[in-house]
């Protein structure tokens with residue numbers, strides 16, 4: 001399973017080489033198809049391929065096929081490719097794509113496709129559809145109708161690139177994270193916290209009640225490791241009023257777009273008192289599959305993982321994601337620091353300082369220094385984070401004095417030169433007078 005997990009994780013990684021590379025490839029494949037050329041193993045076309053920022057070498061035949069497949073899939077999502085199949089010629093490395101290409105795609109149908117995708121993948125309670133659609137609609141208005149006249153080629157290109165970019169940015173921000181989260185949840189289920197019945201996770205996920213951690217179904221490989229079951233079916237889990245109330249609170253917290261630190265801290269305490277850490281964690285991580293940017297779910301996933309020994313190594317990842325998401329969403333600093341930074345710093349102080357430095361270094365040096373000083377109360381003036389950050393900020397502020405200091409130095413040199421020249425001039429004047 002672990003091997004299969006890393007295989008799948010690798011597959012997800014390979015399927016997302018980066019927005020820019022993906023965008024270039026998709027547009028390149030579009031042009032290739034528009035010119036009526038075939039997409040085949042030996043077609044002379046080398047699509048760009050990179051992972052993160054590192055551009056990799058030209059892809060081999062197998063990965064070239066994957067790259068084409070992804071580009072065709074994106075174009076299908078945009079309604080430009082209607083269908084595609086792959087044909088092999090006797091050997092695995094000789095193939096060609098049969099593509100049903102829609103040469104006469106219209107700007108309107110493109111907008112409809114992008115709109116549908118954005119609506120399907122939008123965040124609950126947030127409007128992240130109107131703005132990108134406005135930009136696309138304005139571009140589409142300048143675009144003529146197909147078949148494209150030569151003077152419209154540039155707008156056609158601009159519109160298409162923008163549409164591909166809009167689609168891909170959403171895919172990378174949401175779908176990629178969701179797929180990784182689903183994979184992680186699967187792995188968590190298989191690993192199961194030591195000695196906890198498998199149905200604890202399952203029932204907590206798919207039931208409308210939380211199940212106490214001491215529940216034993218007596219019908220799984222954890223309850224009966226030798227699989228010699230004494231009963232013909234699993235023992236029912238009994239509901240519990242206390243836990244029902246807790247579940248209502250959890251649903252309420254997850255439905256709130258803006259996290260409330262005091263309520264979250266209190267909730268974690270209740271969960272801990274009742275011992276339903278694993279079930280609550282399963283629900284929080286399940287929530288992230290559908291809404292990977294939910295700050296409450298990220299915090300709960302981090303804080304609960306941290307309290308379960310078998311899951312501790314995942315806690316920092318959730319806090320890191322929460323910190324970055326929170327920063328992107330522009331939440332207040334007490335949420336950013338109080339929920340994500342503080343708890344993250346307890347696990348790995350060095351990494352947590354890097355998060356703060358990451359957001360501060362986008363400020364101008366002097367603003368950065370002021371910002372760090374304004375964090376003194378929240379971080380504590382004796383904390384290592386505060387001392388490191390204020391040292392970095394001071395060095396950066398001094399660094400920006402380098403220019404003015406150099407100018408001052410140059411001025412001083414030129415002044416002293418003038419001064420040393422003056423006596424010589426006076427001397428020559430004196431000589432002339434003497435003559």
Ligand SMILES: [Zn+2]
Nearest residue numbers: 197217220223
């Ligand atoms: Zn069991």
